[in-house]
Amino acid sequence: MRKSVIIGLMAFQCIQFQANGQEIMTTMEKDSSMMEKKCCDITKMKDRHIVTAEYRQYLNPAKGTVSELAQNGFILDEQAMEFALKFGNFPKLYYYQQLGTLAGDQYVSLYGLGLKEKYLKDFVKHPNIIVAPYVEVGIGFYQLSVTRNVNSNSIQSALNGQIQENRLDNFSITGDLGLQLGFTFGILGSQVHLSAVGGYQTNLPSNWKTGHSLAFKEKLDLSSAYFGGKLSVYLVGCCKE
Numbered sequence: 635m636r637k638s639v640i641i642g643l644m645a646f647q648c649i650q651f652q653a654n655g656q657e658i659m660t661t662m663e664k665d666s667s668m669m670e671k672k673c674c675d676i677t678k679m680k681d682r683h684i685v686t687a688e689y690r691q692y693l694n695p696a697k698g699t700v701s702e703l704a705q706n707g708f709i710l711d712e713q714a715m716e717f718a719l720k721f722g723n724f725p726k727l728y729y730y731q732q733l734g735t736l737a738g739d740q741y742v743s744l745y746g747l748g749l750k751e752k753y754l755k756d757f758v759k760h761p762n763i764i765v766a767p768y769v770e771v772g773i774g775f776y777q778l779s780v781t782r783n784v785n786s787n788s789i790q791s792a793l794n795g796q797i798q799e800n801r802l803d804n805f806s807i808t809g810d811l812g813l814q815l816g817f818t819f820g821i822l823g824s825q826v827h828l829s830a831v832g833g834y835q836t837n838l839p840s841n842w843k844t845g846h847s848l849a850f851k852e853k854l855d856l857s858s859a860y861f862g863g864k865l866s867v868y869l870v871g872c873c874k875e
Contacts, residue, residue: 681825681868686720688728688831690862695835696732696744698855699778699842708742708780709735716862718750725749730774741781748774754814764816764829771809776854778802778842802842804854810835812860820870827866834859 692714700710714732730746750772758765782798812833836857841849
C-alpha cells in the first residue's frame with residue numbers, strides 16, 4: 635500500500651513538472667514573438683542610411699566657357715571632377731573642380747559648391763545586386779577665377795599687388811539621368827553598397843555675373859557625360875522578412 639502511494643506521488647510530480655515546463659516554453663515563445671513583432675513594427679524592414687561618398691569625372695563640361703577662354707589665351711581643362719557626401723536623409727553636398735593650365739602669365743580655374751537630390755528605382759529584386767536608373771536635380775554656386783601676371787612662384791608677387799585676379803559668379807540648376815550598378819555586402823552590423831555610376835548631366839545655362847548682379851552675355855553650360863563610383867553605408871534593421 636505504501637509503495638503504491640509513493641509511486642502515485644512520483645507520477646503526479648512528473649506530470650506537474652511536465653505541465654509547468656510546457657507553460658514556460660509557451661510563455662517564452664509568446665514573448666519572443668511579441669518582441670520580434672515589435673521590432674519589425676519599429677524598423678518597418680528599412681535599413682537606415684548613414685553616409686554616402688561619391689566621385690564623378692565629367693568628360694567635357696563648360697564647353698562654351700572653355701572655348702571663350704582659349705580665344706583670350708586662358709587654358710581651362712576640358713575635364714572636371716566632383717566630390718560629394720550625403721549624410722542620413724539630407725541632400726547630397728558636392729564640390730565641383732575644373733582646373734586650368736598656366737599659359738604664360740595667365741591662369742584660370744572653375745569651382746562649384748551645391749546640393750543635389752537623387753530619385754532612383756532598383757529594378758533587380760535581389761538583396762545583393764543593384765541595377766538602378768535614377769534622376770538627380772540640384773542647385774549650385776560656381777565661380778570662375780581669372781588670374782594675370784603670374785610670373786613668379788613667390789607669395790610676394792601677390793602681396794605687392796603684382797598679380798591681378800578677377801572672379802565671375804554663376805548660380806545654376808542642374809539635372810542628370812544616370813544608371814547605378816553595384817553590389818551589397820554586410821560588415822559589422824551594417825550594409826555596404828559599392829557601385830559604379832554613369833550618365834549625362836545638363837543645366838539651365840545662366841549668365842556669368844560680376845558683383846553678383848551685373849550679368850554678361852556669356853553663359854555657363856555644364857552639359858556633359860560622366861562616370862564615377864560611390865560607397866554607401868546603411869544600418870541594418872533588427873529583423874528580416
